[in-house]
Amino acid sequence: MPNDPKSRESDSSGGKHTARNIIFAAGGGLALVALGSLVVELGLAPAWLTGEPVQKTAMAQKPRDDLFHPPDTASIPDDEFGAAVQRGMAIFTNTGTNASDHVGNGLSCSNCHLDSGRQPLSAPMWAAWVAYPKYRGKNKQINTMEDRVMGCFTYSMNAQGSPSGGPPPHGDDIYRDLESYFYWLATGAPTNEKLDGSGFGKVEKPEQGYDLARGEAVFAEDCVVCHGPDGQGQKDLNGRYVFPPLWGADSYNWGAGMARIDTAAAFVKHNMPLSQPGKLTDQQAWDVAAFLDSHERPKDPRQKGSVEETRKAHHDGDETFYGKTVDGRLIGVGMQASAAAKAPEED
């Protein structure tokens, strides 16, 4: 503040130098202040000076600029199409409520397609949209997006246990809304190209294969805090699932892609624990994926005869426990969808 030098002026018995010194000092000081504030205001000051650095979590650490970016939800248009996009997003993130007639478990699309279907390597819907129609070995035919989503309802959402007993029929509004949402997410994406970040990625099977005991140890260490000690997920006060069940009557059925160990390992490696992807080694990812996919879950809806017949027809060559025997127990017989596994009660 200029007050101090001025008071010094009155002390000194009138040297012209002192007076001029003071004026120059004050002028220079104020000029520095002005310059400094200009630099800060224009954002030219380095980050270490103006604020602390931010350390992104592992979920963000991959170089992302080369990946496709879906538009921001704030830019959903305010018209009929935008309304369909909003409805589709609501179905996607809250499937059990907004498509309740066709959901036979406790899951939502967004449990595996993270960040409402936007996150790379968690099967983002912007990448899926530009990859269909395509031929799928699973049903040996050309699949449209509607066919594909019908498959999601049939297997991952266990539609056989839902009030209607099946997926939404072809032409249902649920498909219109979901496809509107996917189409909007893929705004500006090139069609018929495999985009980086699509699917769950691939994690090669480690030399040691996989092991259930090791998998159980990984589960106890890194998964229990959210998915619960018995893998049945956890609910909030009102009984709403916050963390999804990984096996049992309220989880995906034996026909779902996630029931294959290689698929589950890739999802786990690239997305779990949430906000810490990549924490687990490839070995740990395979072990824990095997552990959770060795538990019983709703039966494969394609099963007509025995488990062995279904295994031959639909699971031959897959990395799966379906049709194998673990501890003397045949895996894949399925369990009835029920009001299902209760979340651990607080006591």
Add this chain to the structure above:
Amino acid sequence: MFGRKSKSDHPRPDENFEPYEEFSGIPMPVYWIAIALAAWGAFMLYDTGKDVTLAQDERVEERAVQISADQGEGGNLFVANCSTCHQPDGEGLRGAVPPLAGSEVLAAGPEIVARILLRGIDGPIRVGGDDFDGHMPSFASALNDDEISRIASYVTLTFGETDAKLDPKRVADLRHEVGDAGSFAGGAELATIVTSMPPQPPHPAPTAADAMTATVQDLVFAGRDDVWACASCHGDLGQGGENTPRLAGQPAKYLTKQLNDFRDGTRDNESMQIVAAGLSDAETAALGAYFATLRATSNASPNLSADLARGERLALQGDWSLGVPACFTCHGSSGFGVAPDFPALAAQHAPYTASQLAAWAGGGRQNSPLGLMSQISQALSSQDRRAVADYLASLPPVPAGRTASAQEGTSNAE
């Protein structure tokens, strides 16, 4: 220029030199920097002081303007405050949240809706033939009379097909009348004033009395040696304030773990470490169980003058470009918490939340499972941390508040 010249003059005094006049040994740029620093410091002091004193008033004004500008319609208020649970179409959540559409309660008109908004519901309720474990927050602290009247009118018109309008003045009367009645004890109590409701499931006896043993009562209200009475800082109902956290309604095991962590040094806090050192395992467990049963209305407010919209986005959607998932992905869809490891965030005091996020980020607090909170906090800037703390403080507490003290809290159960 002048500075250099005087320096070169230095060895040879000029003609007017007087013995009492000292040479300036300090170069002019040093004066410049000193004065610049002084001016900057004074400005910062002024600026911070102004922030502290004016922030609260400004916030209240801004909120009022914002509400009248873009949230004035009941529909927008409904979406902002109700739709996370009851869903935008009022259909509720299967097995968790009762539907509004077709609900027997709405047939009774908007005044009942306003009463429910003011008090909240804490107990089982049967709607449309289905039973729900009802835990609805009280919005008395989060919404003003005008907002409540608009929501109540909107809800009854949209989902109950009754076009009666509710006057804000009537809401003010209701607010006065409801006073500290606490939340409705489930559908059973609600049915006593809503005749259109079907028979309701019985309301279980409150557990506060069970948890309130003589030991707990002593510890909470009287203290013992170095164990200061909990209530002396955290309030009679565990409602906390500013940097002292709200404990009411937190998961019992979470609270017990924090006390044990203070005791063994895993969590750092000078006061709490002294307190916890004097507690046995049985006592930390009993205190956790006790505070989990408490019901207190919100006394938190967004007082950090941060960006509420940014905070809302972080809480509901996260910022995945920073690698930060939504708070509510783990802490529950309305910040209710998920027992035993994820504490409730709704109605927590903003200064406390912000200080804990800063502590996670800086390494001062390290007791979260898998180090989840350390990584997430480090990814947030200090503005983001304050923004999310402010947003969470603006939410209604769950379970719904009960302002009567815990010992006599059973009086309003029918």
